[in-house]
Amino acid sequence: MQTVTVLLTGAAGQLGQILLKKLYRKYEVIPVDIVRPGVQDGRLKIHLLDITEPRQVQKVFSKYSPAIVINTAAMTHVDGCELDPDTAYRVNSKAVENLLDCCDESCLFVQISTDYVFDGKAGPYSESDTPCPNSVYGKSKLESENLLREKHSYSLIIRPNVLYNASPRSSASFFAWIYTSLKNNVSINVVTDQVSNPTYAPDLTELIEYALDRELTGLYHYGSRNYVSRYEFALEIADVFALPASLINPIKTAELGQAAARPAHSGLKTDKIEAAGGRVHSTGECLHKILAEWST
Ligand SMILES: NC(=O)c1ccc[n+]([C@@H]2O[C@H](COP(=O)([O-])OP(=O)(O)OC[C@H]3O[C@@H](n4cnc5c(N)ncnc54)[C@H](OP(=O)(O)O)[C@@H]3O)[C@@H](O)[C@H]2O)c1
CATH class of the missing domain: 3.40.50.720 (NAD(P)-binding Rossmann-like Domain)
Incomplete structure (x- = not known):
């Protein structure tokens, strides 16, 4: 072939x-x-x-x-x-x-x-x-x-x-930012008013x-499968990886003063x-897949 x-x-x-x-x-x-x-x-x-x-x-x-x-x-x-x-x-x-x-x-x-x-x-x-x-x-x-x-x-x-993805070094990954910040004891501001299904x-x-x-x-x-705010997703990451959720500060998008507008209610x-037969999983299932990958 x-x-x-x-x-x-x-x-x-x-x-x-x-x-x-x-x-x-x-x-x-x-x-x-x-x-x-x-x-x-x-x-x-x-x-x-x-x-x-x-x-x-x-x-x-x-x-x-x-x-x-x-x-x-x-x-x-x-x-x-x-x-x-x-x-x-x-x-x-x-x-x-x-x-x-x-x-x-x-x-x-x-x-x-x-x-x-x-x-x-x-x-x-x-x-x-x-x-x-x-x-x-x-x-x-x-x-x-x-x-x-x-x-x-x-x-x-x-x-x-x-x-x-599972790499804590990916510069384009929201997970990598949350994980490495919390792992290094860095306090972060995460928006409560942007919703998506990562x-x-x-x-x-x-x-x-x-x-x-x-x-x-x-x-x-x-x-x-599920829709979450960035803040909720960050809390879920902290929970699954046993990291300090107290370092995650809830804020609104407007407070960030970013150059570009973001979609708020997206997903x-x-x-x-x-x-068509494609398989969909929850954020929790995916985070546990990362955990399982890291422990093998
Ligand atoms: N990351 C997200 O959250 C997200 C969400 C929704 C959709 N997407 C889409 O998903 C796709 C993959 O995203 P990703 O997270 O894998 O992004 P990524 O990590 O930034 O990867 C994109 C790659 O394209 C390279 N690139 C940039 N300009 C190029 C050029 N002129 N010629 C050849 N390569 C070039 C980048 O190199 P440099 O790093 O040097 O720029 C980088 O290696 C993108 O189309 C993105 O729009 C991403």
Whole structure:
């Protein structure tokens, strides 16, 4: 049987690293990123590629002719995007166009989007709800979704929210921030007025593998079974990992004075992906999976 080639962008990122370890056994994965993580071994070695550079992208496509592109690369720093919209649009949407320009019709394009395409006035949201982003990050990610709808029908768009994984070092993970702060006895302010259903990255990678196996296309939301405020999630983390909850101070979003607006009542309904056979877990189950992983 011929091996299917998958171009995985953002392979050094939070989601990319887990996807790479999951998919390389089944696919010929070409992992690329603008940066490389410290440890590099064998088939997991990440090639350097800046997806905002069309010529670099063309070179990679000519060399590997991928049958599937999974784009996890993004500028994920929400306030950074607000302060530098040019870079945000260049990385989060224009670069998607660069990738699409090299894909022929038979290439499946998997785009990881976000709940930030909604303003959070009426969540949780289903796939049929109309996006209305209230930040540059959300707008730039929505633009990438729209590019796919206009230019490449053979695509799968998955929207996760508040992505986290077992690594306490992931800079884009809410869990990592809470865990390392409490572990180091650092007091933190956590908002009570942003609600979501956080997405455990290993569950998302399983879902992506499942979707590839079944050749799912279209738009799907993915998150945990339960909805929590960031504050409630932080308390749950403290409880599961036996860390001092007294270090978590409840505050309101407005008190933070952040550059970008955040969706308040967000969250992503998972009925569509569950109807397609995707599995959904609670935040408690996912945190206990991390605990179990650490104790083995
Ligand atoms: N983290 C969340 O809470 C969250 C929530 C919802 C949706 N998402 C979406 O999920 C996806 C994965 O997120 P993540 O948490 O894994 O993010 P991440 O850890 O920030 O990973 C993204 C990766 O893309 C790389 N990248 C940035 N600019 C690039 C460029 N020009 N060319 C190539 N690579 C580039 C980043 O490198 P640098 O680190 O050097 O920038 C990073 O390694 C993203 O599409 C994000 O929008 C994330």
